[in-house]
Each structure stands twice: as C-alpha cells, then as structure tokens.
C-alpha cells in the first residue's frame with residue numbers, strides 16, 4: 001500500500017514537472033535561435049478526438065489514437081484514423097481564421113505538426129522550444145512526450161526539451177491549440193474583438209549553454225534626481241540578471257560599448273543586481289529614440305539587446321518624461337491588419353500600424369487590449385513612440401474567483417518579464433472598463449500593486465468608466481486610488497447624445513493625478529458620406545472629433561495629460577452587426593478596412609500637430 005502511494009506521488013510530480021512552464025527566457029532574438037516558422041500540417045478537431053478517447057478520458061501518452069503520436073500504418077491492413085500530411089498545410093506564425101474561409105468563425109481545437117532536425121551548432125547544450133504566443137490554450141508534444149501546457153493568448157512561453165526526448169533527425173513536434181472562450185479565463189467569453197485562434201506568433205528553438213541568463217533588466221535608476229543628472233551628465237544605471245543553473249565562480253559581464261561601460265559581477269545565489277555610473281547618456285524620447293547596444297555575457301553566451309534609457313514619473317497632475325512635462329498624443333491600436341483581416345505579426349505589420357500612428361503626429365500608442373507581439377514594442381522603441389501595454393482583463397471577468405486572479409497575474413508577469421527593457425513602454429495597464437464593485441476593486445488593485453512591485457520604474461493605469469452625477473461627468477472610480485494615471489474611456493456624442501453635447505459637458509476628476517482619455521471615438525463607414533447628423537457617415541465622425549477636440553481645449557480639467565482615441569483602424573468584431581455599415585467590423589477606425597483615411601483622421605492629425613508645435 002505504502003509503495004503504491006509513493007509511486008502515485010512520484011508519477012504525479014513527474015506530470016507536474018513536465019507540465020510546468022519553464023521560466024520565460026527573454027530576448028530570444030538576442031541569442032542563438034533556429035526558427036520553426038513556416039509551413040506546418042494541421043488537423044481540425046472540434047470534438048477533441050485526438051485528445052480524449054471514446055469515453056472522453058484524456059489518452060495515455062503512448063496511445064496510438066492520440067494525435068501527438070505519429071501513427072503511420074505499416075501496411076493497408078493497419079487501423080489508423082489520423083495523420084498529418086499535405087494538402088492540410090497552415091502557416092506559422094498566423095491566426096488560422098484568415099488562412100482558409102472555413103476557419104473564419106472557428107473556435108475549438110486545431111492540431112499543428114512539423115518535423116525538425118537537431119540544430120547543428122557548436123555549444124548546443126540545451127534547447128528550449130519558444131512560442132511568441134498561441135491563442136488560447138496550448139499543449140506541446142515532442143516525439144510523443146508532453147513538454148507542457150500554457151494558457152493565455154498574447155504572452156510568450158517556452159519549454160525545455162529533455163535530452164532523452166530529442167533525436168538527431170526528424171523530431172515529431174505536435175501542438176494542440178484551443179481558442180474556445182471560457183467564463184473563468186482571461187479574457188472571458190465577452191470581448192469586442194475577434195477571437196483569432198492558432199499559433200499567432202513566432203516559434204523557435206532557443207539554443208543555450210547549460211548555464212545561462214534567463215532574464216535581465218538594464219535601466220536608469222528611478223531614484224536619482226533626473227534633472228540634476230542631466231545637468232551634470234552623470235547617470236546611475238541599474239538592473240539585474242537572473243541565471244538558470246548558475247556555475248560556481250562564473251561572472252556576468254555587462255557591456256555598453258558606446259558608453260565605454262564594461263562591468264563584471266559575481267553571482268549571488270542565482271542572480272546579480274547592479275548599479276553603475278554612466279556619463280553623457282543620450283536619453284530616449286520621442287524626438288530622440290536613441291538605443292544603445294547592450295551586451296550581457298555569462299559563460300559561453302553573449303546576449304545582445306538594444307536599450308533606450310529614460311525616466312517616466314508623475315508630479316501631481318503632470319506626466320514627466322526625463323524630468324520634463326509631456327502630453328501624450330496617442331492612438332489606440334488592435335493587433336490586426338484590417339486589409340487582410342488577420343492578426344499583425346511581422347516587423348512589416350508593425351511598421352504599417354506604427355507608421356500610420358506617426359503620420360497622425362502621435363508620440364504614443366495604446367496597444368489594446370492585450371500585450372502585442374514583440375515586433376510592435378521593438379518598432380515603438382526605434383520609432384520613438386511611447387507605449388501603453390495592457391493585459392486582457394476586459395469588462396466583466398470573474399472577479400470573485402481566486403483562480404482567475406492567478407491567471408491575470410501570470411499574464412501580467414509574462415508581459416512585464418518580456419518587455420521591461422523596452423524604453424517605449426511607459427504604462428502597464430491592468431485592465432479595461434471593469435465594473436465598479438468591492439470585489440472587482442480588490443481584484444484590480446492587487447494587480448496594480450503587483451505591477452508596481454514587479455516594476456517600480458513605470459506608471460500603472462487602467463481604463464475606467466465615467467460616473468454621471470448631477471449633470472457632472474465625474475471620474476471617481478475607487479480604482480483610481482491605486483493607479484498613477486487616471487484614465488477614462490469617454491464616448492460623449494456616440495453612445496449618448498450627439499457630438500454637440502461636448503459643448504456643455506462638465507468634467508471633474510476626483511484625484512490629484514494626471515488625467516488621460518484612454519478611449520473616445522465614433523463609427524464611420526469609409527467612403528460613406530452624407531449629412532453630419534447621420535450615423536456612420538464620415539461627416540458624423542469628423543464632427544465628433546471636432547467637438548471632442550474643442551471640449552479638450554476649453555472644458556477639460558487642468559490635469560488633462562493626453563489621449564488615445566478609439567481607434568487607429570477598423571477592426572473585426574462579432575458584436576458589430578449593423579448590416580449596412582458594420583457587417584462584423586467595429587467602424588471606429590480613423591482608417592478603414594482598405595487602409596483609406598477617413599475625414600476624422602485629419603482632424604486628429606491637425607490637433608496633434610498643433611500640440612506638438614506648442615511643445616517645441
């Protein structure tokens with residue numbers, strides 16, 4: 001009996017170990033990698049036939065019916081009911097929805113498969129399989145063995161490949177991706193965006209030595225007085241590195257050649273924390289998106305990154321970038337290429353979206369409503385666009401469920417771990433339009449506190465809703481106590497009244513903090529013209545923007561510190577079913593689904609130009 005218990009415990013811990021997600025390795029592109037992007041095979045499996053047996057029990061690992069097992073019949077008499085082969089081909093990265101019409105509305109399981117050979121490189125000591133993201137629940141199998149599982153559609157994850165599982169040739173990699181929505185997930189079942197499924201971001205093998213730096217951070221010390229540092233041209237840089245499997249006596253070198261910095265640190269336990277002085281640092285800003293090459297060396301590995309240095313803080317009602325007040329000229333963006341009805345993934349996609357934001361004279365973008373791919377944050381770094389980055393805690397999720405909080409916390413942690421070296425990111429947002437209640441405020445404030453604890457060098461926010469009180473638009477959501485910036489989604493003239501309501505609206509913010517409009521917008525079908533009172537005409541949207549701008553200039557509190565209107569481009573949403581004007585599109589884009597600019601684009605562009613000129 002005792003023996004049996006021991007065996008069971010051993011078996012259970014083996015499963016947990018296999019399924020636990022390995023610590024996220026940051027900056028794969030700054031290391032040795034082999035891309036596994038390209039053409040994969042797939043099986044669509046709405047009934048999860050490849051996962052459960054006919055009693056609907058999960059298959060044993062070695063069962064030949066399980067789709068993670070290669071099951072090629074040796075001759076025509078052998079039974080088999082699955083195989084991965086052409087023409088069932090799918091591109092990775094890429095949502096499945098746009099790849100074949102039959103996938104447009106699909107929500108369920110798709111199995112992906114490809115083969116790969118062991119990379120032929122010097123120092124291949126350990127291999128990790130890395131996914132930029134897959135939406136939503138992903139199970140990964142190699143040569144019939146489960147490597148692990150990950151939940152969350154917009155953050156990266158990796159699994160170590162055990163040496164005894166890897167073969168020299170023809171490794172059989174199978175990935176089960178399920179994008180079904182569930183009440184107890186993050187996001188929950190109800191969102192105003194398309195539930196694109198699949199392996200939406202890059203897949204790669206990361207080649208690391210046995211002892212390596214898993215994550216690190218190099219930044220300006222937020223505790224220094226930045227104005228005097230600028231005057232004296234003397235700055236304190238600070239940071240850390242965390243080592244996987246540290247080797248006795250091995251040191252970490254941090255090098256910034258252009259600043260003539262080369263420092264060595266001994267590892268304490270599994271990490272180093274550092275602080276050093278740097279002279280004449282050219283600070284990162286929208287006007288000067290300066291990035292320095294930073295190298296971190298440990299043992300056989302040198303990781304290369306490009307990092308900008310800047311500080312972001314608040315001073316009463318002001319937002320301060322490098323010690324100077326800044327107004328955020330933003331725009332909200334979904335990670336979607338409207339002309340092709342698909343998720344944005346590549347560098348080129350990022351350049352299209354952020355290029356439009358630059359044309360609009362933006363200095364900031366709100367990447368809604370989930371962490372966007374790394375090409376976006378890297379492009380923002382080099383284009384000089386400040387970023388609001390958000391986790392998909394959206395609308396009414398299960399705030400009373402502690403498991404849901406854990407899921408949100410995990411996504412927050414993954415987002416911050418991945419992107420904390422991006423100078424462009426100035427705001428971590430913990431959610432959007434969550435309905436006020438005690439339970440929700442407890443949930444949301446614990447996320448805000450966690451974000452601060454993980455990264456004290458950025459501002460925390462969340463998009464809130466207005467409270468109508470005796471003819472006043474009052475921004476007094478109790479969550480505002482926990483955020484650095486009080487942000488509001490405001491649709492005056494679209495969801496209530498006409499744009500003319502802006503002329504008489506009264507505004508009050510209950511906090512002595514910067515006030516930010518995280519959304520405002522109106523729908524218009526590109527190319528549809530008419531009377532400005534008529535909904536969905538470009539003229540209505542243009543009028544809306546004119547009245548809004550006028551209200552910002554004349555009736556807004558002095559804490560008004562920026563805006564990110566909704567939204568750069570039209571985006572797909574199953575919730576938008578007006579048959580004449582929407583047809584499955586949220587039409588609040590300033591750019592339509594063919595890439596054409598609507599009239600309102602030019603109103604915002606002119607306002608931003610004016611603001612930019614005032615700043616000079």
Ligand code: GCB
Pocket residue numbers: 192369432433489519566586588
């Ligand atoms: C909002 C939501 C956003 C919607 C938008 C709209 O407040 O935050 O996700 O898409 O309104 O168009 O109504």
